[in-house]
Every structure is written in C-alpha cells, then in structure tokens.
Amino acid sequence: MLPQNCAISGRAVNKSKAKREITLTIGIFFDGTGNNAPNTERALRSCGAGYHDLNFSGAESMLAKCVRDHFGFSGAEAVSYNTYFTNIYWLSRLYQQGLTTEADEAQSVVYIEGIGTEIDQPDNLVGLGLGLAETGIIAKTDKAVSKIARHVQDMLRVFQNQQQDCVFVVTTVRFDLFGFSRGGAAARHFANRVHARDSEIIKAINQGMAHSACVGTPVVKNRFIGLFDTVAAVGIPTHHLNRHVTDTGDVNLSLATRVAERVFQIAAAHECRFNFALNSVGPDWPELLLPGAHSDIGGGYLPVVTENVFLSRPETETVPFDRPDVQTRVYQKAFAQLSILTASPAMAALARVNNISAETWYDGRMPLDRYGQMQKRCFAALTLRNRVVKNRWSTVALRVMRDAALEAGVRFNAIDPTLPETALPDELVSLSAKAVVMGKAVRQGQSSQAFSLQEMDMLATKYIHCSAHWNAIDTDADGRILGGAFPSELIGFISRPDEQWRRTVYHMDARRR
Missing domain, CATH: 3.40.50 (Rossmann fold)
Known part of the structure; x- marks a missing residue:
C-alpha cells in the first residue's frame, strides 16, 4: 500500500x-x-558532425570511421554510435x-x-x-x-x-x-x-x-x-x-x-x-x-544514406570459363526472383521506381576441370545500387x-518548424497532414483516404528505406562485386526477408498472420 x-x-x-x-x-x-541518444550525441560531438554535416551520401562511412578512431568501437559494438x-x-x-x-x-x-x-x-x-x-x-x-x-x-x-x-x-x-x-x-x-x-x-x-x-x-x-x-x-x-x-x-x-x-x-x-x-x-x-x-x-x-544491397540471395555455380553468365542456372534463378518482389506489398513500390538488376560476377581462380578446361565460379543475384535515401x-x-x-x-510542446532534424520538407507537408487524419480515423474505428499511387511512388523514390535484403554489396577498388555467398542463411544474412517478402505479424492473441 x-x-x-x-x-x-x-x-x-x-x-x-x-x-x-x-x-x-x-x-x-x-x-x-x-x-541510444547520449551515445549518438557523443559520437556526433566527437566527430564534429552536426545535422548538415551528415546530409550527404558518404556520411555513413565517415561516421563509422570516426567512431572507430575516437572510441575504438566497430561492428556490433558501435551500432548506437553510428x-x-x-x-x-x-x-x-x-x-x-x-x-x-x-x-x-x-x-x-x-x-x-x-x-x-x-x-x-x-x-x-x-x-x-x-x-x-x-x-x-x-x-x-x-x-x-x-x-x-x-x-x-x-x-x-x-x-x-x-x-x-x-x-x-x-x-x-x-x-x-x-x-x-x-x-x-x-x-x-x-x-x-x-x-x-x-x-x-x-x-x-x-x-x-x-x-x-x-x-x-x-x-x-x-x-x-x-x-x-x-x-x-x-x-x-x-x-x-x-x-x-x-x-x-x-x-x-x-x-x-x-x-x-x-x-x-x-x-x-x-x-x-x-x-x-x-x-x-x-x-x-x-x-x-x-x-x-x-x-x-x-x-x-x-x-542521408546510400543503399547498395543484394535483393536475392547470392548463389554460385561452377561452369566452363567461356560460358556466358546469362546462360547460367544461378542467373536465371536470380532473374526469376524479380516477380516475387513485384508481388510483395512491402516491395512493390520500391521495385516499381528503382532500378533492380540481375547481376553476375565470377571468381576465375578455379582449378581445371577433369578435361583440362578452364572453369569459373559464377555468382548471381538481384541488386539495388547507388540508391540515395533520406x-x-x-x-x-x-x-x-x-x-x-x-x-x-x-x-x-509544439514541434519547432525551424529545427532541421524534425522539420518537414515541403513535399511532405500535405502527406503529413493526411497521415495525421489517417491516425485519427483508425483511433475512431473509421476509414480514411489512402495515399495515392503517385504519392507512394514519390515516397518509394526518396524516403522509404530498403531494410530487407541479402546483405550490403562489397566491391573492390574498381567497383567489381566481391563474394556475397554464405552457406548459412541464419548467420550469414541477418537482414534477410521473410517468406515471399511478406512480414509475419503476431496478434495480441499470439496468432500468426
């Protein structure tokens, strides 16, 4: 009591x-x-980075390097600082x-x-x-x-x-x-x-x-x-x-x-x-x-971040060195994944307005086959490249x-319209007002006007991040893709999509949808 x-x-x-x-x-x-806001603030202060200093596509790697140099943290230890x-x-x-x-x-x-x-x-x-x-x-x-x-x-x-x-x-x-x-x-x-x-x-x-x-x-x-x-x-x-x-x-x-x-x-x-x-x-x-x-x-x-990610799981196939990559089984399999993306409610808009490609790359450091012919290890996956998102x-x-x-x-308190971190760009003002109305309608058990196809395409072009993927693309100095395939889905791809790129939802009664 x-x-x-x-x-x-x-x-x-x-x-x-x-x-x-x-x-x-x-x-x-x-x-x-x-x-962790204090850790974020500490990292930005130590790196001398304000909002405008991070408003470019290379800010992510710049901040990660700064955190590593100042605090000695990298990878999983540095998530809240980056x-x-x-x-x-x-x-x-x-x-x-x-x-x-x-x-x-x-x-x-x-x-x-x-x-x-x-x-x-x-x-x-x-x-x-x-x-x-x-x-x-x-x-x-x-x-x-x-x-x-x-x-x-x-x-x-x-x-x-x-x-x-x-x-x-x-x-x-x-x-x-x-x-x-x-x-x-x-x-x-x-x-x-x-x-x-x-x-x-x-x-x-x-x-x-x-x-x-x-x-x-x-x-x-x-x-x-x-x-x-x-x-x-x-x-x-x-x-x-x-x-x-x-x-x-x-x-x-x-x-x-x-x-x-x-x-x-x-x-x-x-x-x-x-x-x-x-x-x-x-x-x-x-x-x-x-x-x-x-x-x-x-x-x-x-x-601002730049997204370079695989949108299908990179797979490999050993083939004769002179076989065209587009004739490999892994390329055909990667290309077929595009229809799954476009059918997913979570990915359809992103697939509609962004350039998604089926790419191949190879590792030629392979032994000769049993007939003495040169081989290559061919990789293939869907990729999303150089996408700048705010x-x-x-x-x-x-x-x-x-x-x-x-x-x-x-x-x-009211949101300060002059504070750049929380201010609305002009093109989002009307969408914000619509979202607020949608929230009110949901709370009252009513329906409201949804976002139009044109509005969704604008959001998918500039503002919606592609969080589900099969890892970031790693490249060499010449821009060639390196590796990408892992034997373990569980360990190797922590951001992998759910089945058919459709999110699992658990309701309050513990039922899965």
Whole structure:
C-alpha cells in the first residue's frame, strides 16, 4: 500500500493546513534496439558532425570511421554510435515538464536507452541480438523503475516550493509510456507491471513520497501507451534462441482492455525482414499501418544514406570459363526472383521506381576441370545500387504519434518548424497532414483516404528505406562485386526477408498472420 500519511523530516503533517489535490505524471520513453541518444550525441560531438554535416551520401562511412578512431568501437559494438536520433528521443524532448497552467498536475520525463546499449559503453551483442540479459527488455523496465522515486520527489518539491502552506493530496500517479522496436516491448512489459501493482514500482513511489507533506493513497495507472512498430524478437533458450516465434518468455506483451486509458501503435507497412516480425496491438487497440520500413517509422536512420544491397540471395555455380553468365542456372534463378518482389506489398513500390538488376560476377581462380578446361565460379543475384535515401519520413510518424498522445491528454510542446532534424520538407507537408487524419480515423474505428499511387511512388523514390535484403554489396577498388555467398542463411544474412517478402505479424492473441 502507498502511505496514508507522509511527513517532512519525521514531523507529522499539520492537519489544519489547506489540502490540495494533485496528479503526478511520469513519461517514460523506451528507445529502440541499438538506439541510444547520449551515445549518438557523443559520437556526433566527437566527430564534429552536426545535422548538415551528415546530409550527404558518404556520411555513413565517415561516421563509422570516426567512431572507430575516437572510441575504438566497430561492428556490433558501435551500432548506437553510428545511428541517428529516433522519434523516442524527439518525443522525450517535446514532452512538457513541470506544472500545468492549472497547477494541479506535474509531468516529468524519463529517457531509457535502447535494448543492447548502455550510455558511454560498447554495445552488447546478447542484448542486440536476443533482447536478453543486463541490456535486455526486462532490464530496461527495471532501470525505469529505479528512476521513479527521484522523479516523484522532484515533482513534489516543485509543488511545495510553489505553495508551502498546503498539504498535498496525491490522488494519482500515472504513466505515459512510449516505445520503439524492442523499446515498444519494454513499454508494454512496464505497463503490465504498473497494471499488476508491481511491488518494486509501489516501493519506488513510496520512496519518492516519503519526505513530502502528503495524504491519501494515490491511484497508480497508465494513461497513454504510444508504440512505434513493436518488435520483441526475444531469443528464448527453449526455442534454440530463435526470435521468429510467438513466445516472448518472461516479457509480457499483452495489453488488456484496462491496462491503459489509450493505446496506439504505428506499424511499418514496408518492413518484411525475417527477424522483424511485428507484435501487433490489434485487434484490441488501434493500429495505423504507415508507409515505411521499421526505422522509417521509429527513426534512427542518418539524414542521408546510400543503399547498395543484394535483393536475392547470392548463389554460385561452377561452369566452363567461356560460358556466358546469362546462360547460367544461378542467373536465371536470380532473374526469376524479380516477380516475387513485384508481388510483395512491402516491395512493390520500391521495385516499381528503382532500378533492380540481375547481376553476375565470377571468381576465375578455379582449378581445371577433369578435361583440362578452364572453369569459373559464377555468382548471381538481384541488386539495388547507388540508391540515395533520406530520413525525413520518420518526422511524419513523429507528428502522428504526438497527435494521438495530445488526444489522450498528454502535454507536448509544439514541434519547432525551424529545427532541421524534425522539420518537414515541403513535399511532405500535405502527406503529413493526411497521415495525421489517417491516425485519427483508425483511433475512431473509421476509414480514411489512402495515399495515392503517385504519392507512394514519390515516397518509394526518396524516403522509404530498403531494410530487407541479402546483405550490403562489397566491391573492390574498381567497383567489381566481391563474394556475397554464405552457406548459412541464419548467420550469414541477418537482414534477410521473410517468406515471399511478406512480414509475419503476431496478434495480441499470439496468432500468426
């Protein structure tokens, strides 16, 4: 139970003082897997790179080299240093803090860095890959709990400084929860801890109120849960660490009808990676399917990236050296994959407006065949080359989520139209307004006008990233493709697409769609 009577420095509350009812609200923002705003900020500062310094196609390799030189981190250890700020970070910056104008409510913000990361530390491969251990999903909810007491205490201090001759009746302690990717899973798990009156959360609230003048037993509840494309992808040992299953172990993703006043999720319509199955909130809660890949919705892409990727699995065939590559079995197989891409809802627009080619390359360092003839090892795959993509579409998802939260009573500051990181390009202004209307319609159980073919083609040309692929293309100094084939699909191709380039969706009832 929460304290019936609280005291200041051990002194009993003066019952003759006027009583004033107040509400304490804590906004907790769980960032995505491999996303860590302090690490991103540290990397950019050390590299002397601002937004405009990253607004060119070579920024990705420049930042990676800088992080390696300054911090000694590369590969999986450097994920959070080489990514950009997410919508979770921007929302945490916009979340109003302090008292309302009516002075009966206070808001405070807690930012929790993404799964697999810690501030000023190399990233953790177990956390990144499996969502487990000391940087895993549940551990991040524990970290959020550890911050509650201080934020409760700080908010009460603000009230007391404003009106010292008053006894405060804390009627409600409530949470606004936001999460992206596995951070969405953390937000959902934390919400269930609140709903179940988790003893550690109650203890933390007690500690925060222990030295304040207050009376009553506040209600503890969740007001709003805002999710960007929840992907739990928990590697459960009993499933041989396979993340592509409905079972999330001890991570509780269920969202009962009374777990919060409002729940809203934005899901990525163009995400289809095998390892990124969507944990939907449907059919119980509203969910908007918005154009874009996973991080087009939650954010985190650098301002500009250049994509050079395989869109079919590179395969090999040993053939006579003089055989034309286009006559090989692997070339014909790669070319046939194009029809699968164009039939996929997640890839059709990208395939329609981008140049996708069936390419071949070979390794001539082969022994003679049994007849003494020269051979070559021929490779073939579909490729997407030199595609420049911007990160501006995620700012639309930011606006859609902010609108949903405002509708639920959450207090946010306005988005600064002059801030380049969150400003809308002119060509996205009308689409952003349409997306906000679509979000409202979904929350009201109504239909709305979809994006036109022309609008989708524009997004697919400039803004939607191709997240599902069979690895980045590696080339030599002359631009010739090197290798690309791996014997293990599981280990060699972590960004590979799901079956037929169609995303797996797990609904709240654990059914797969």
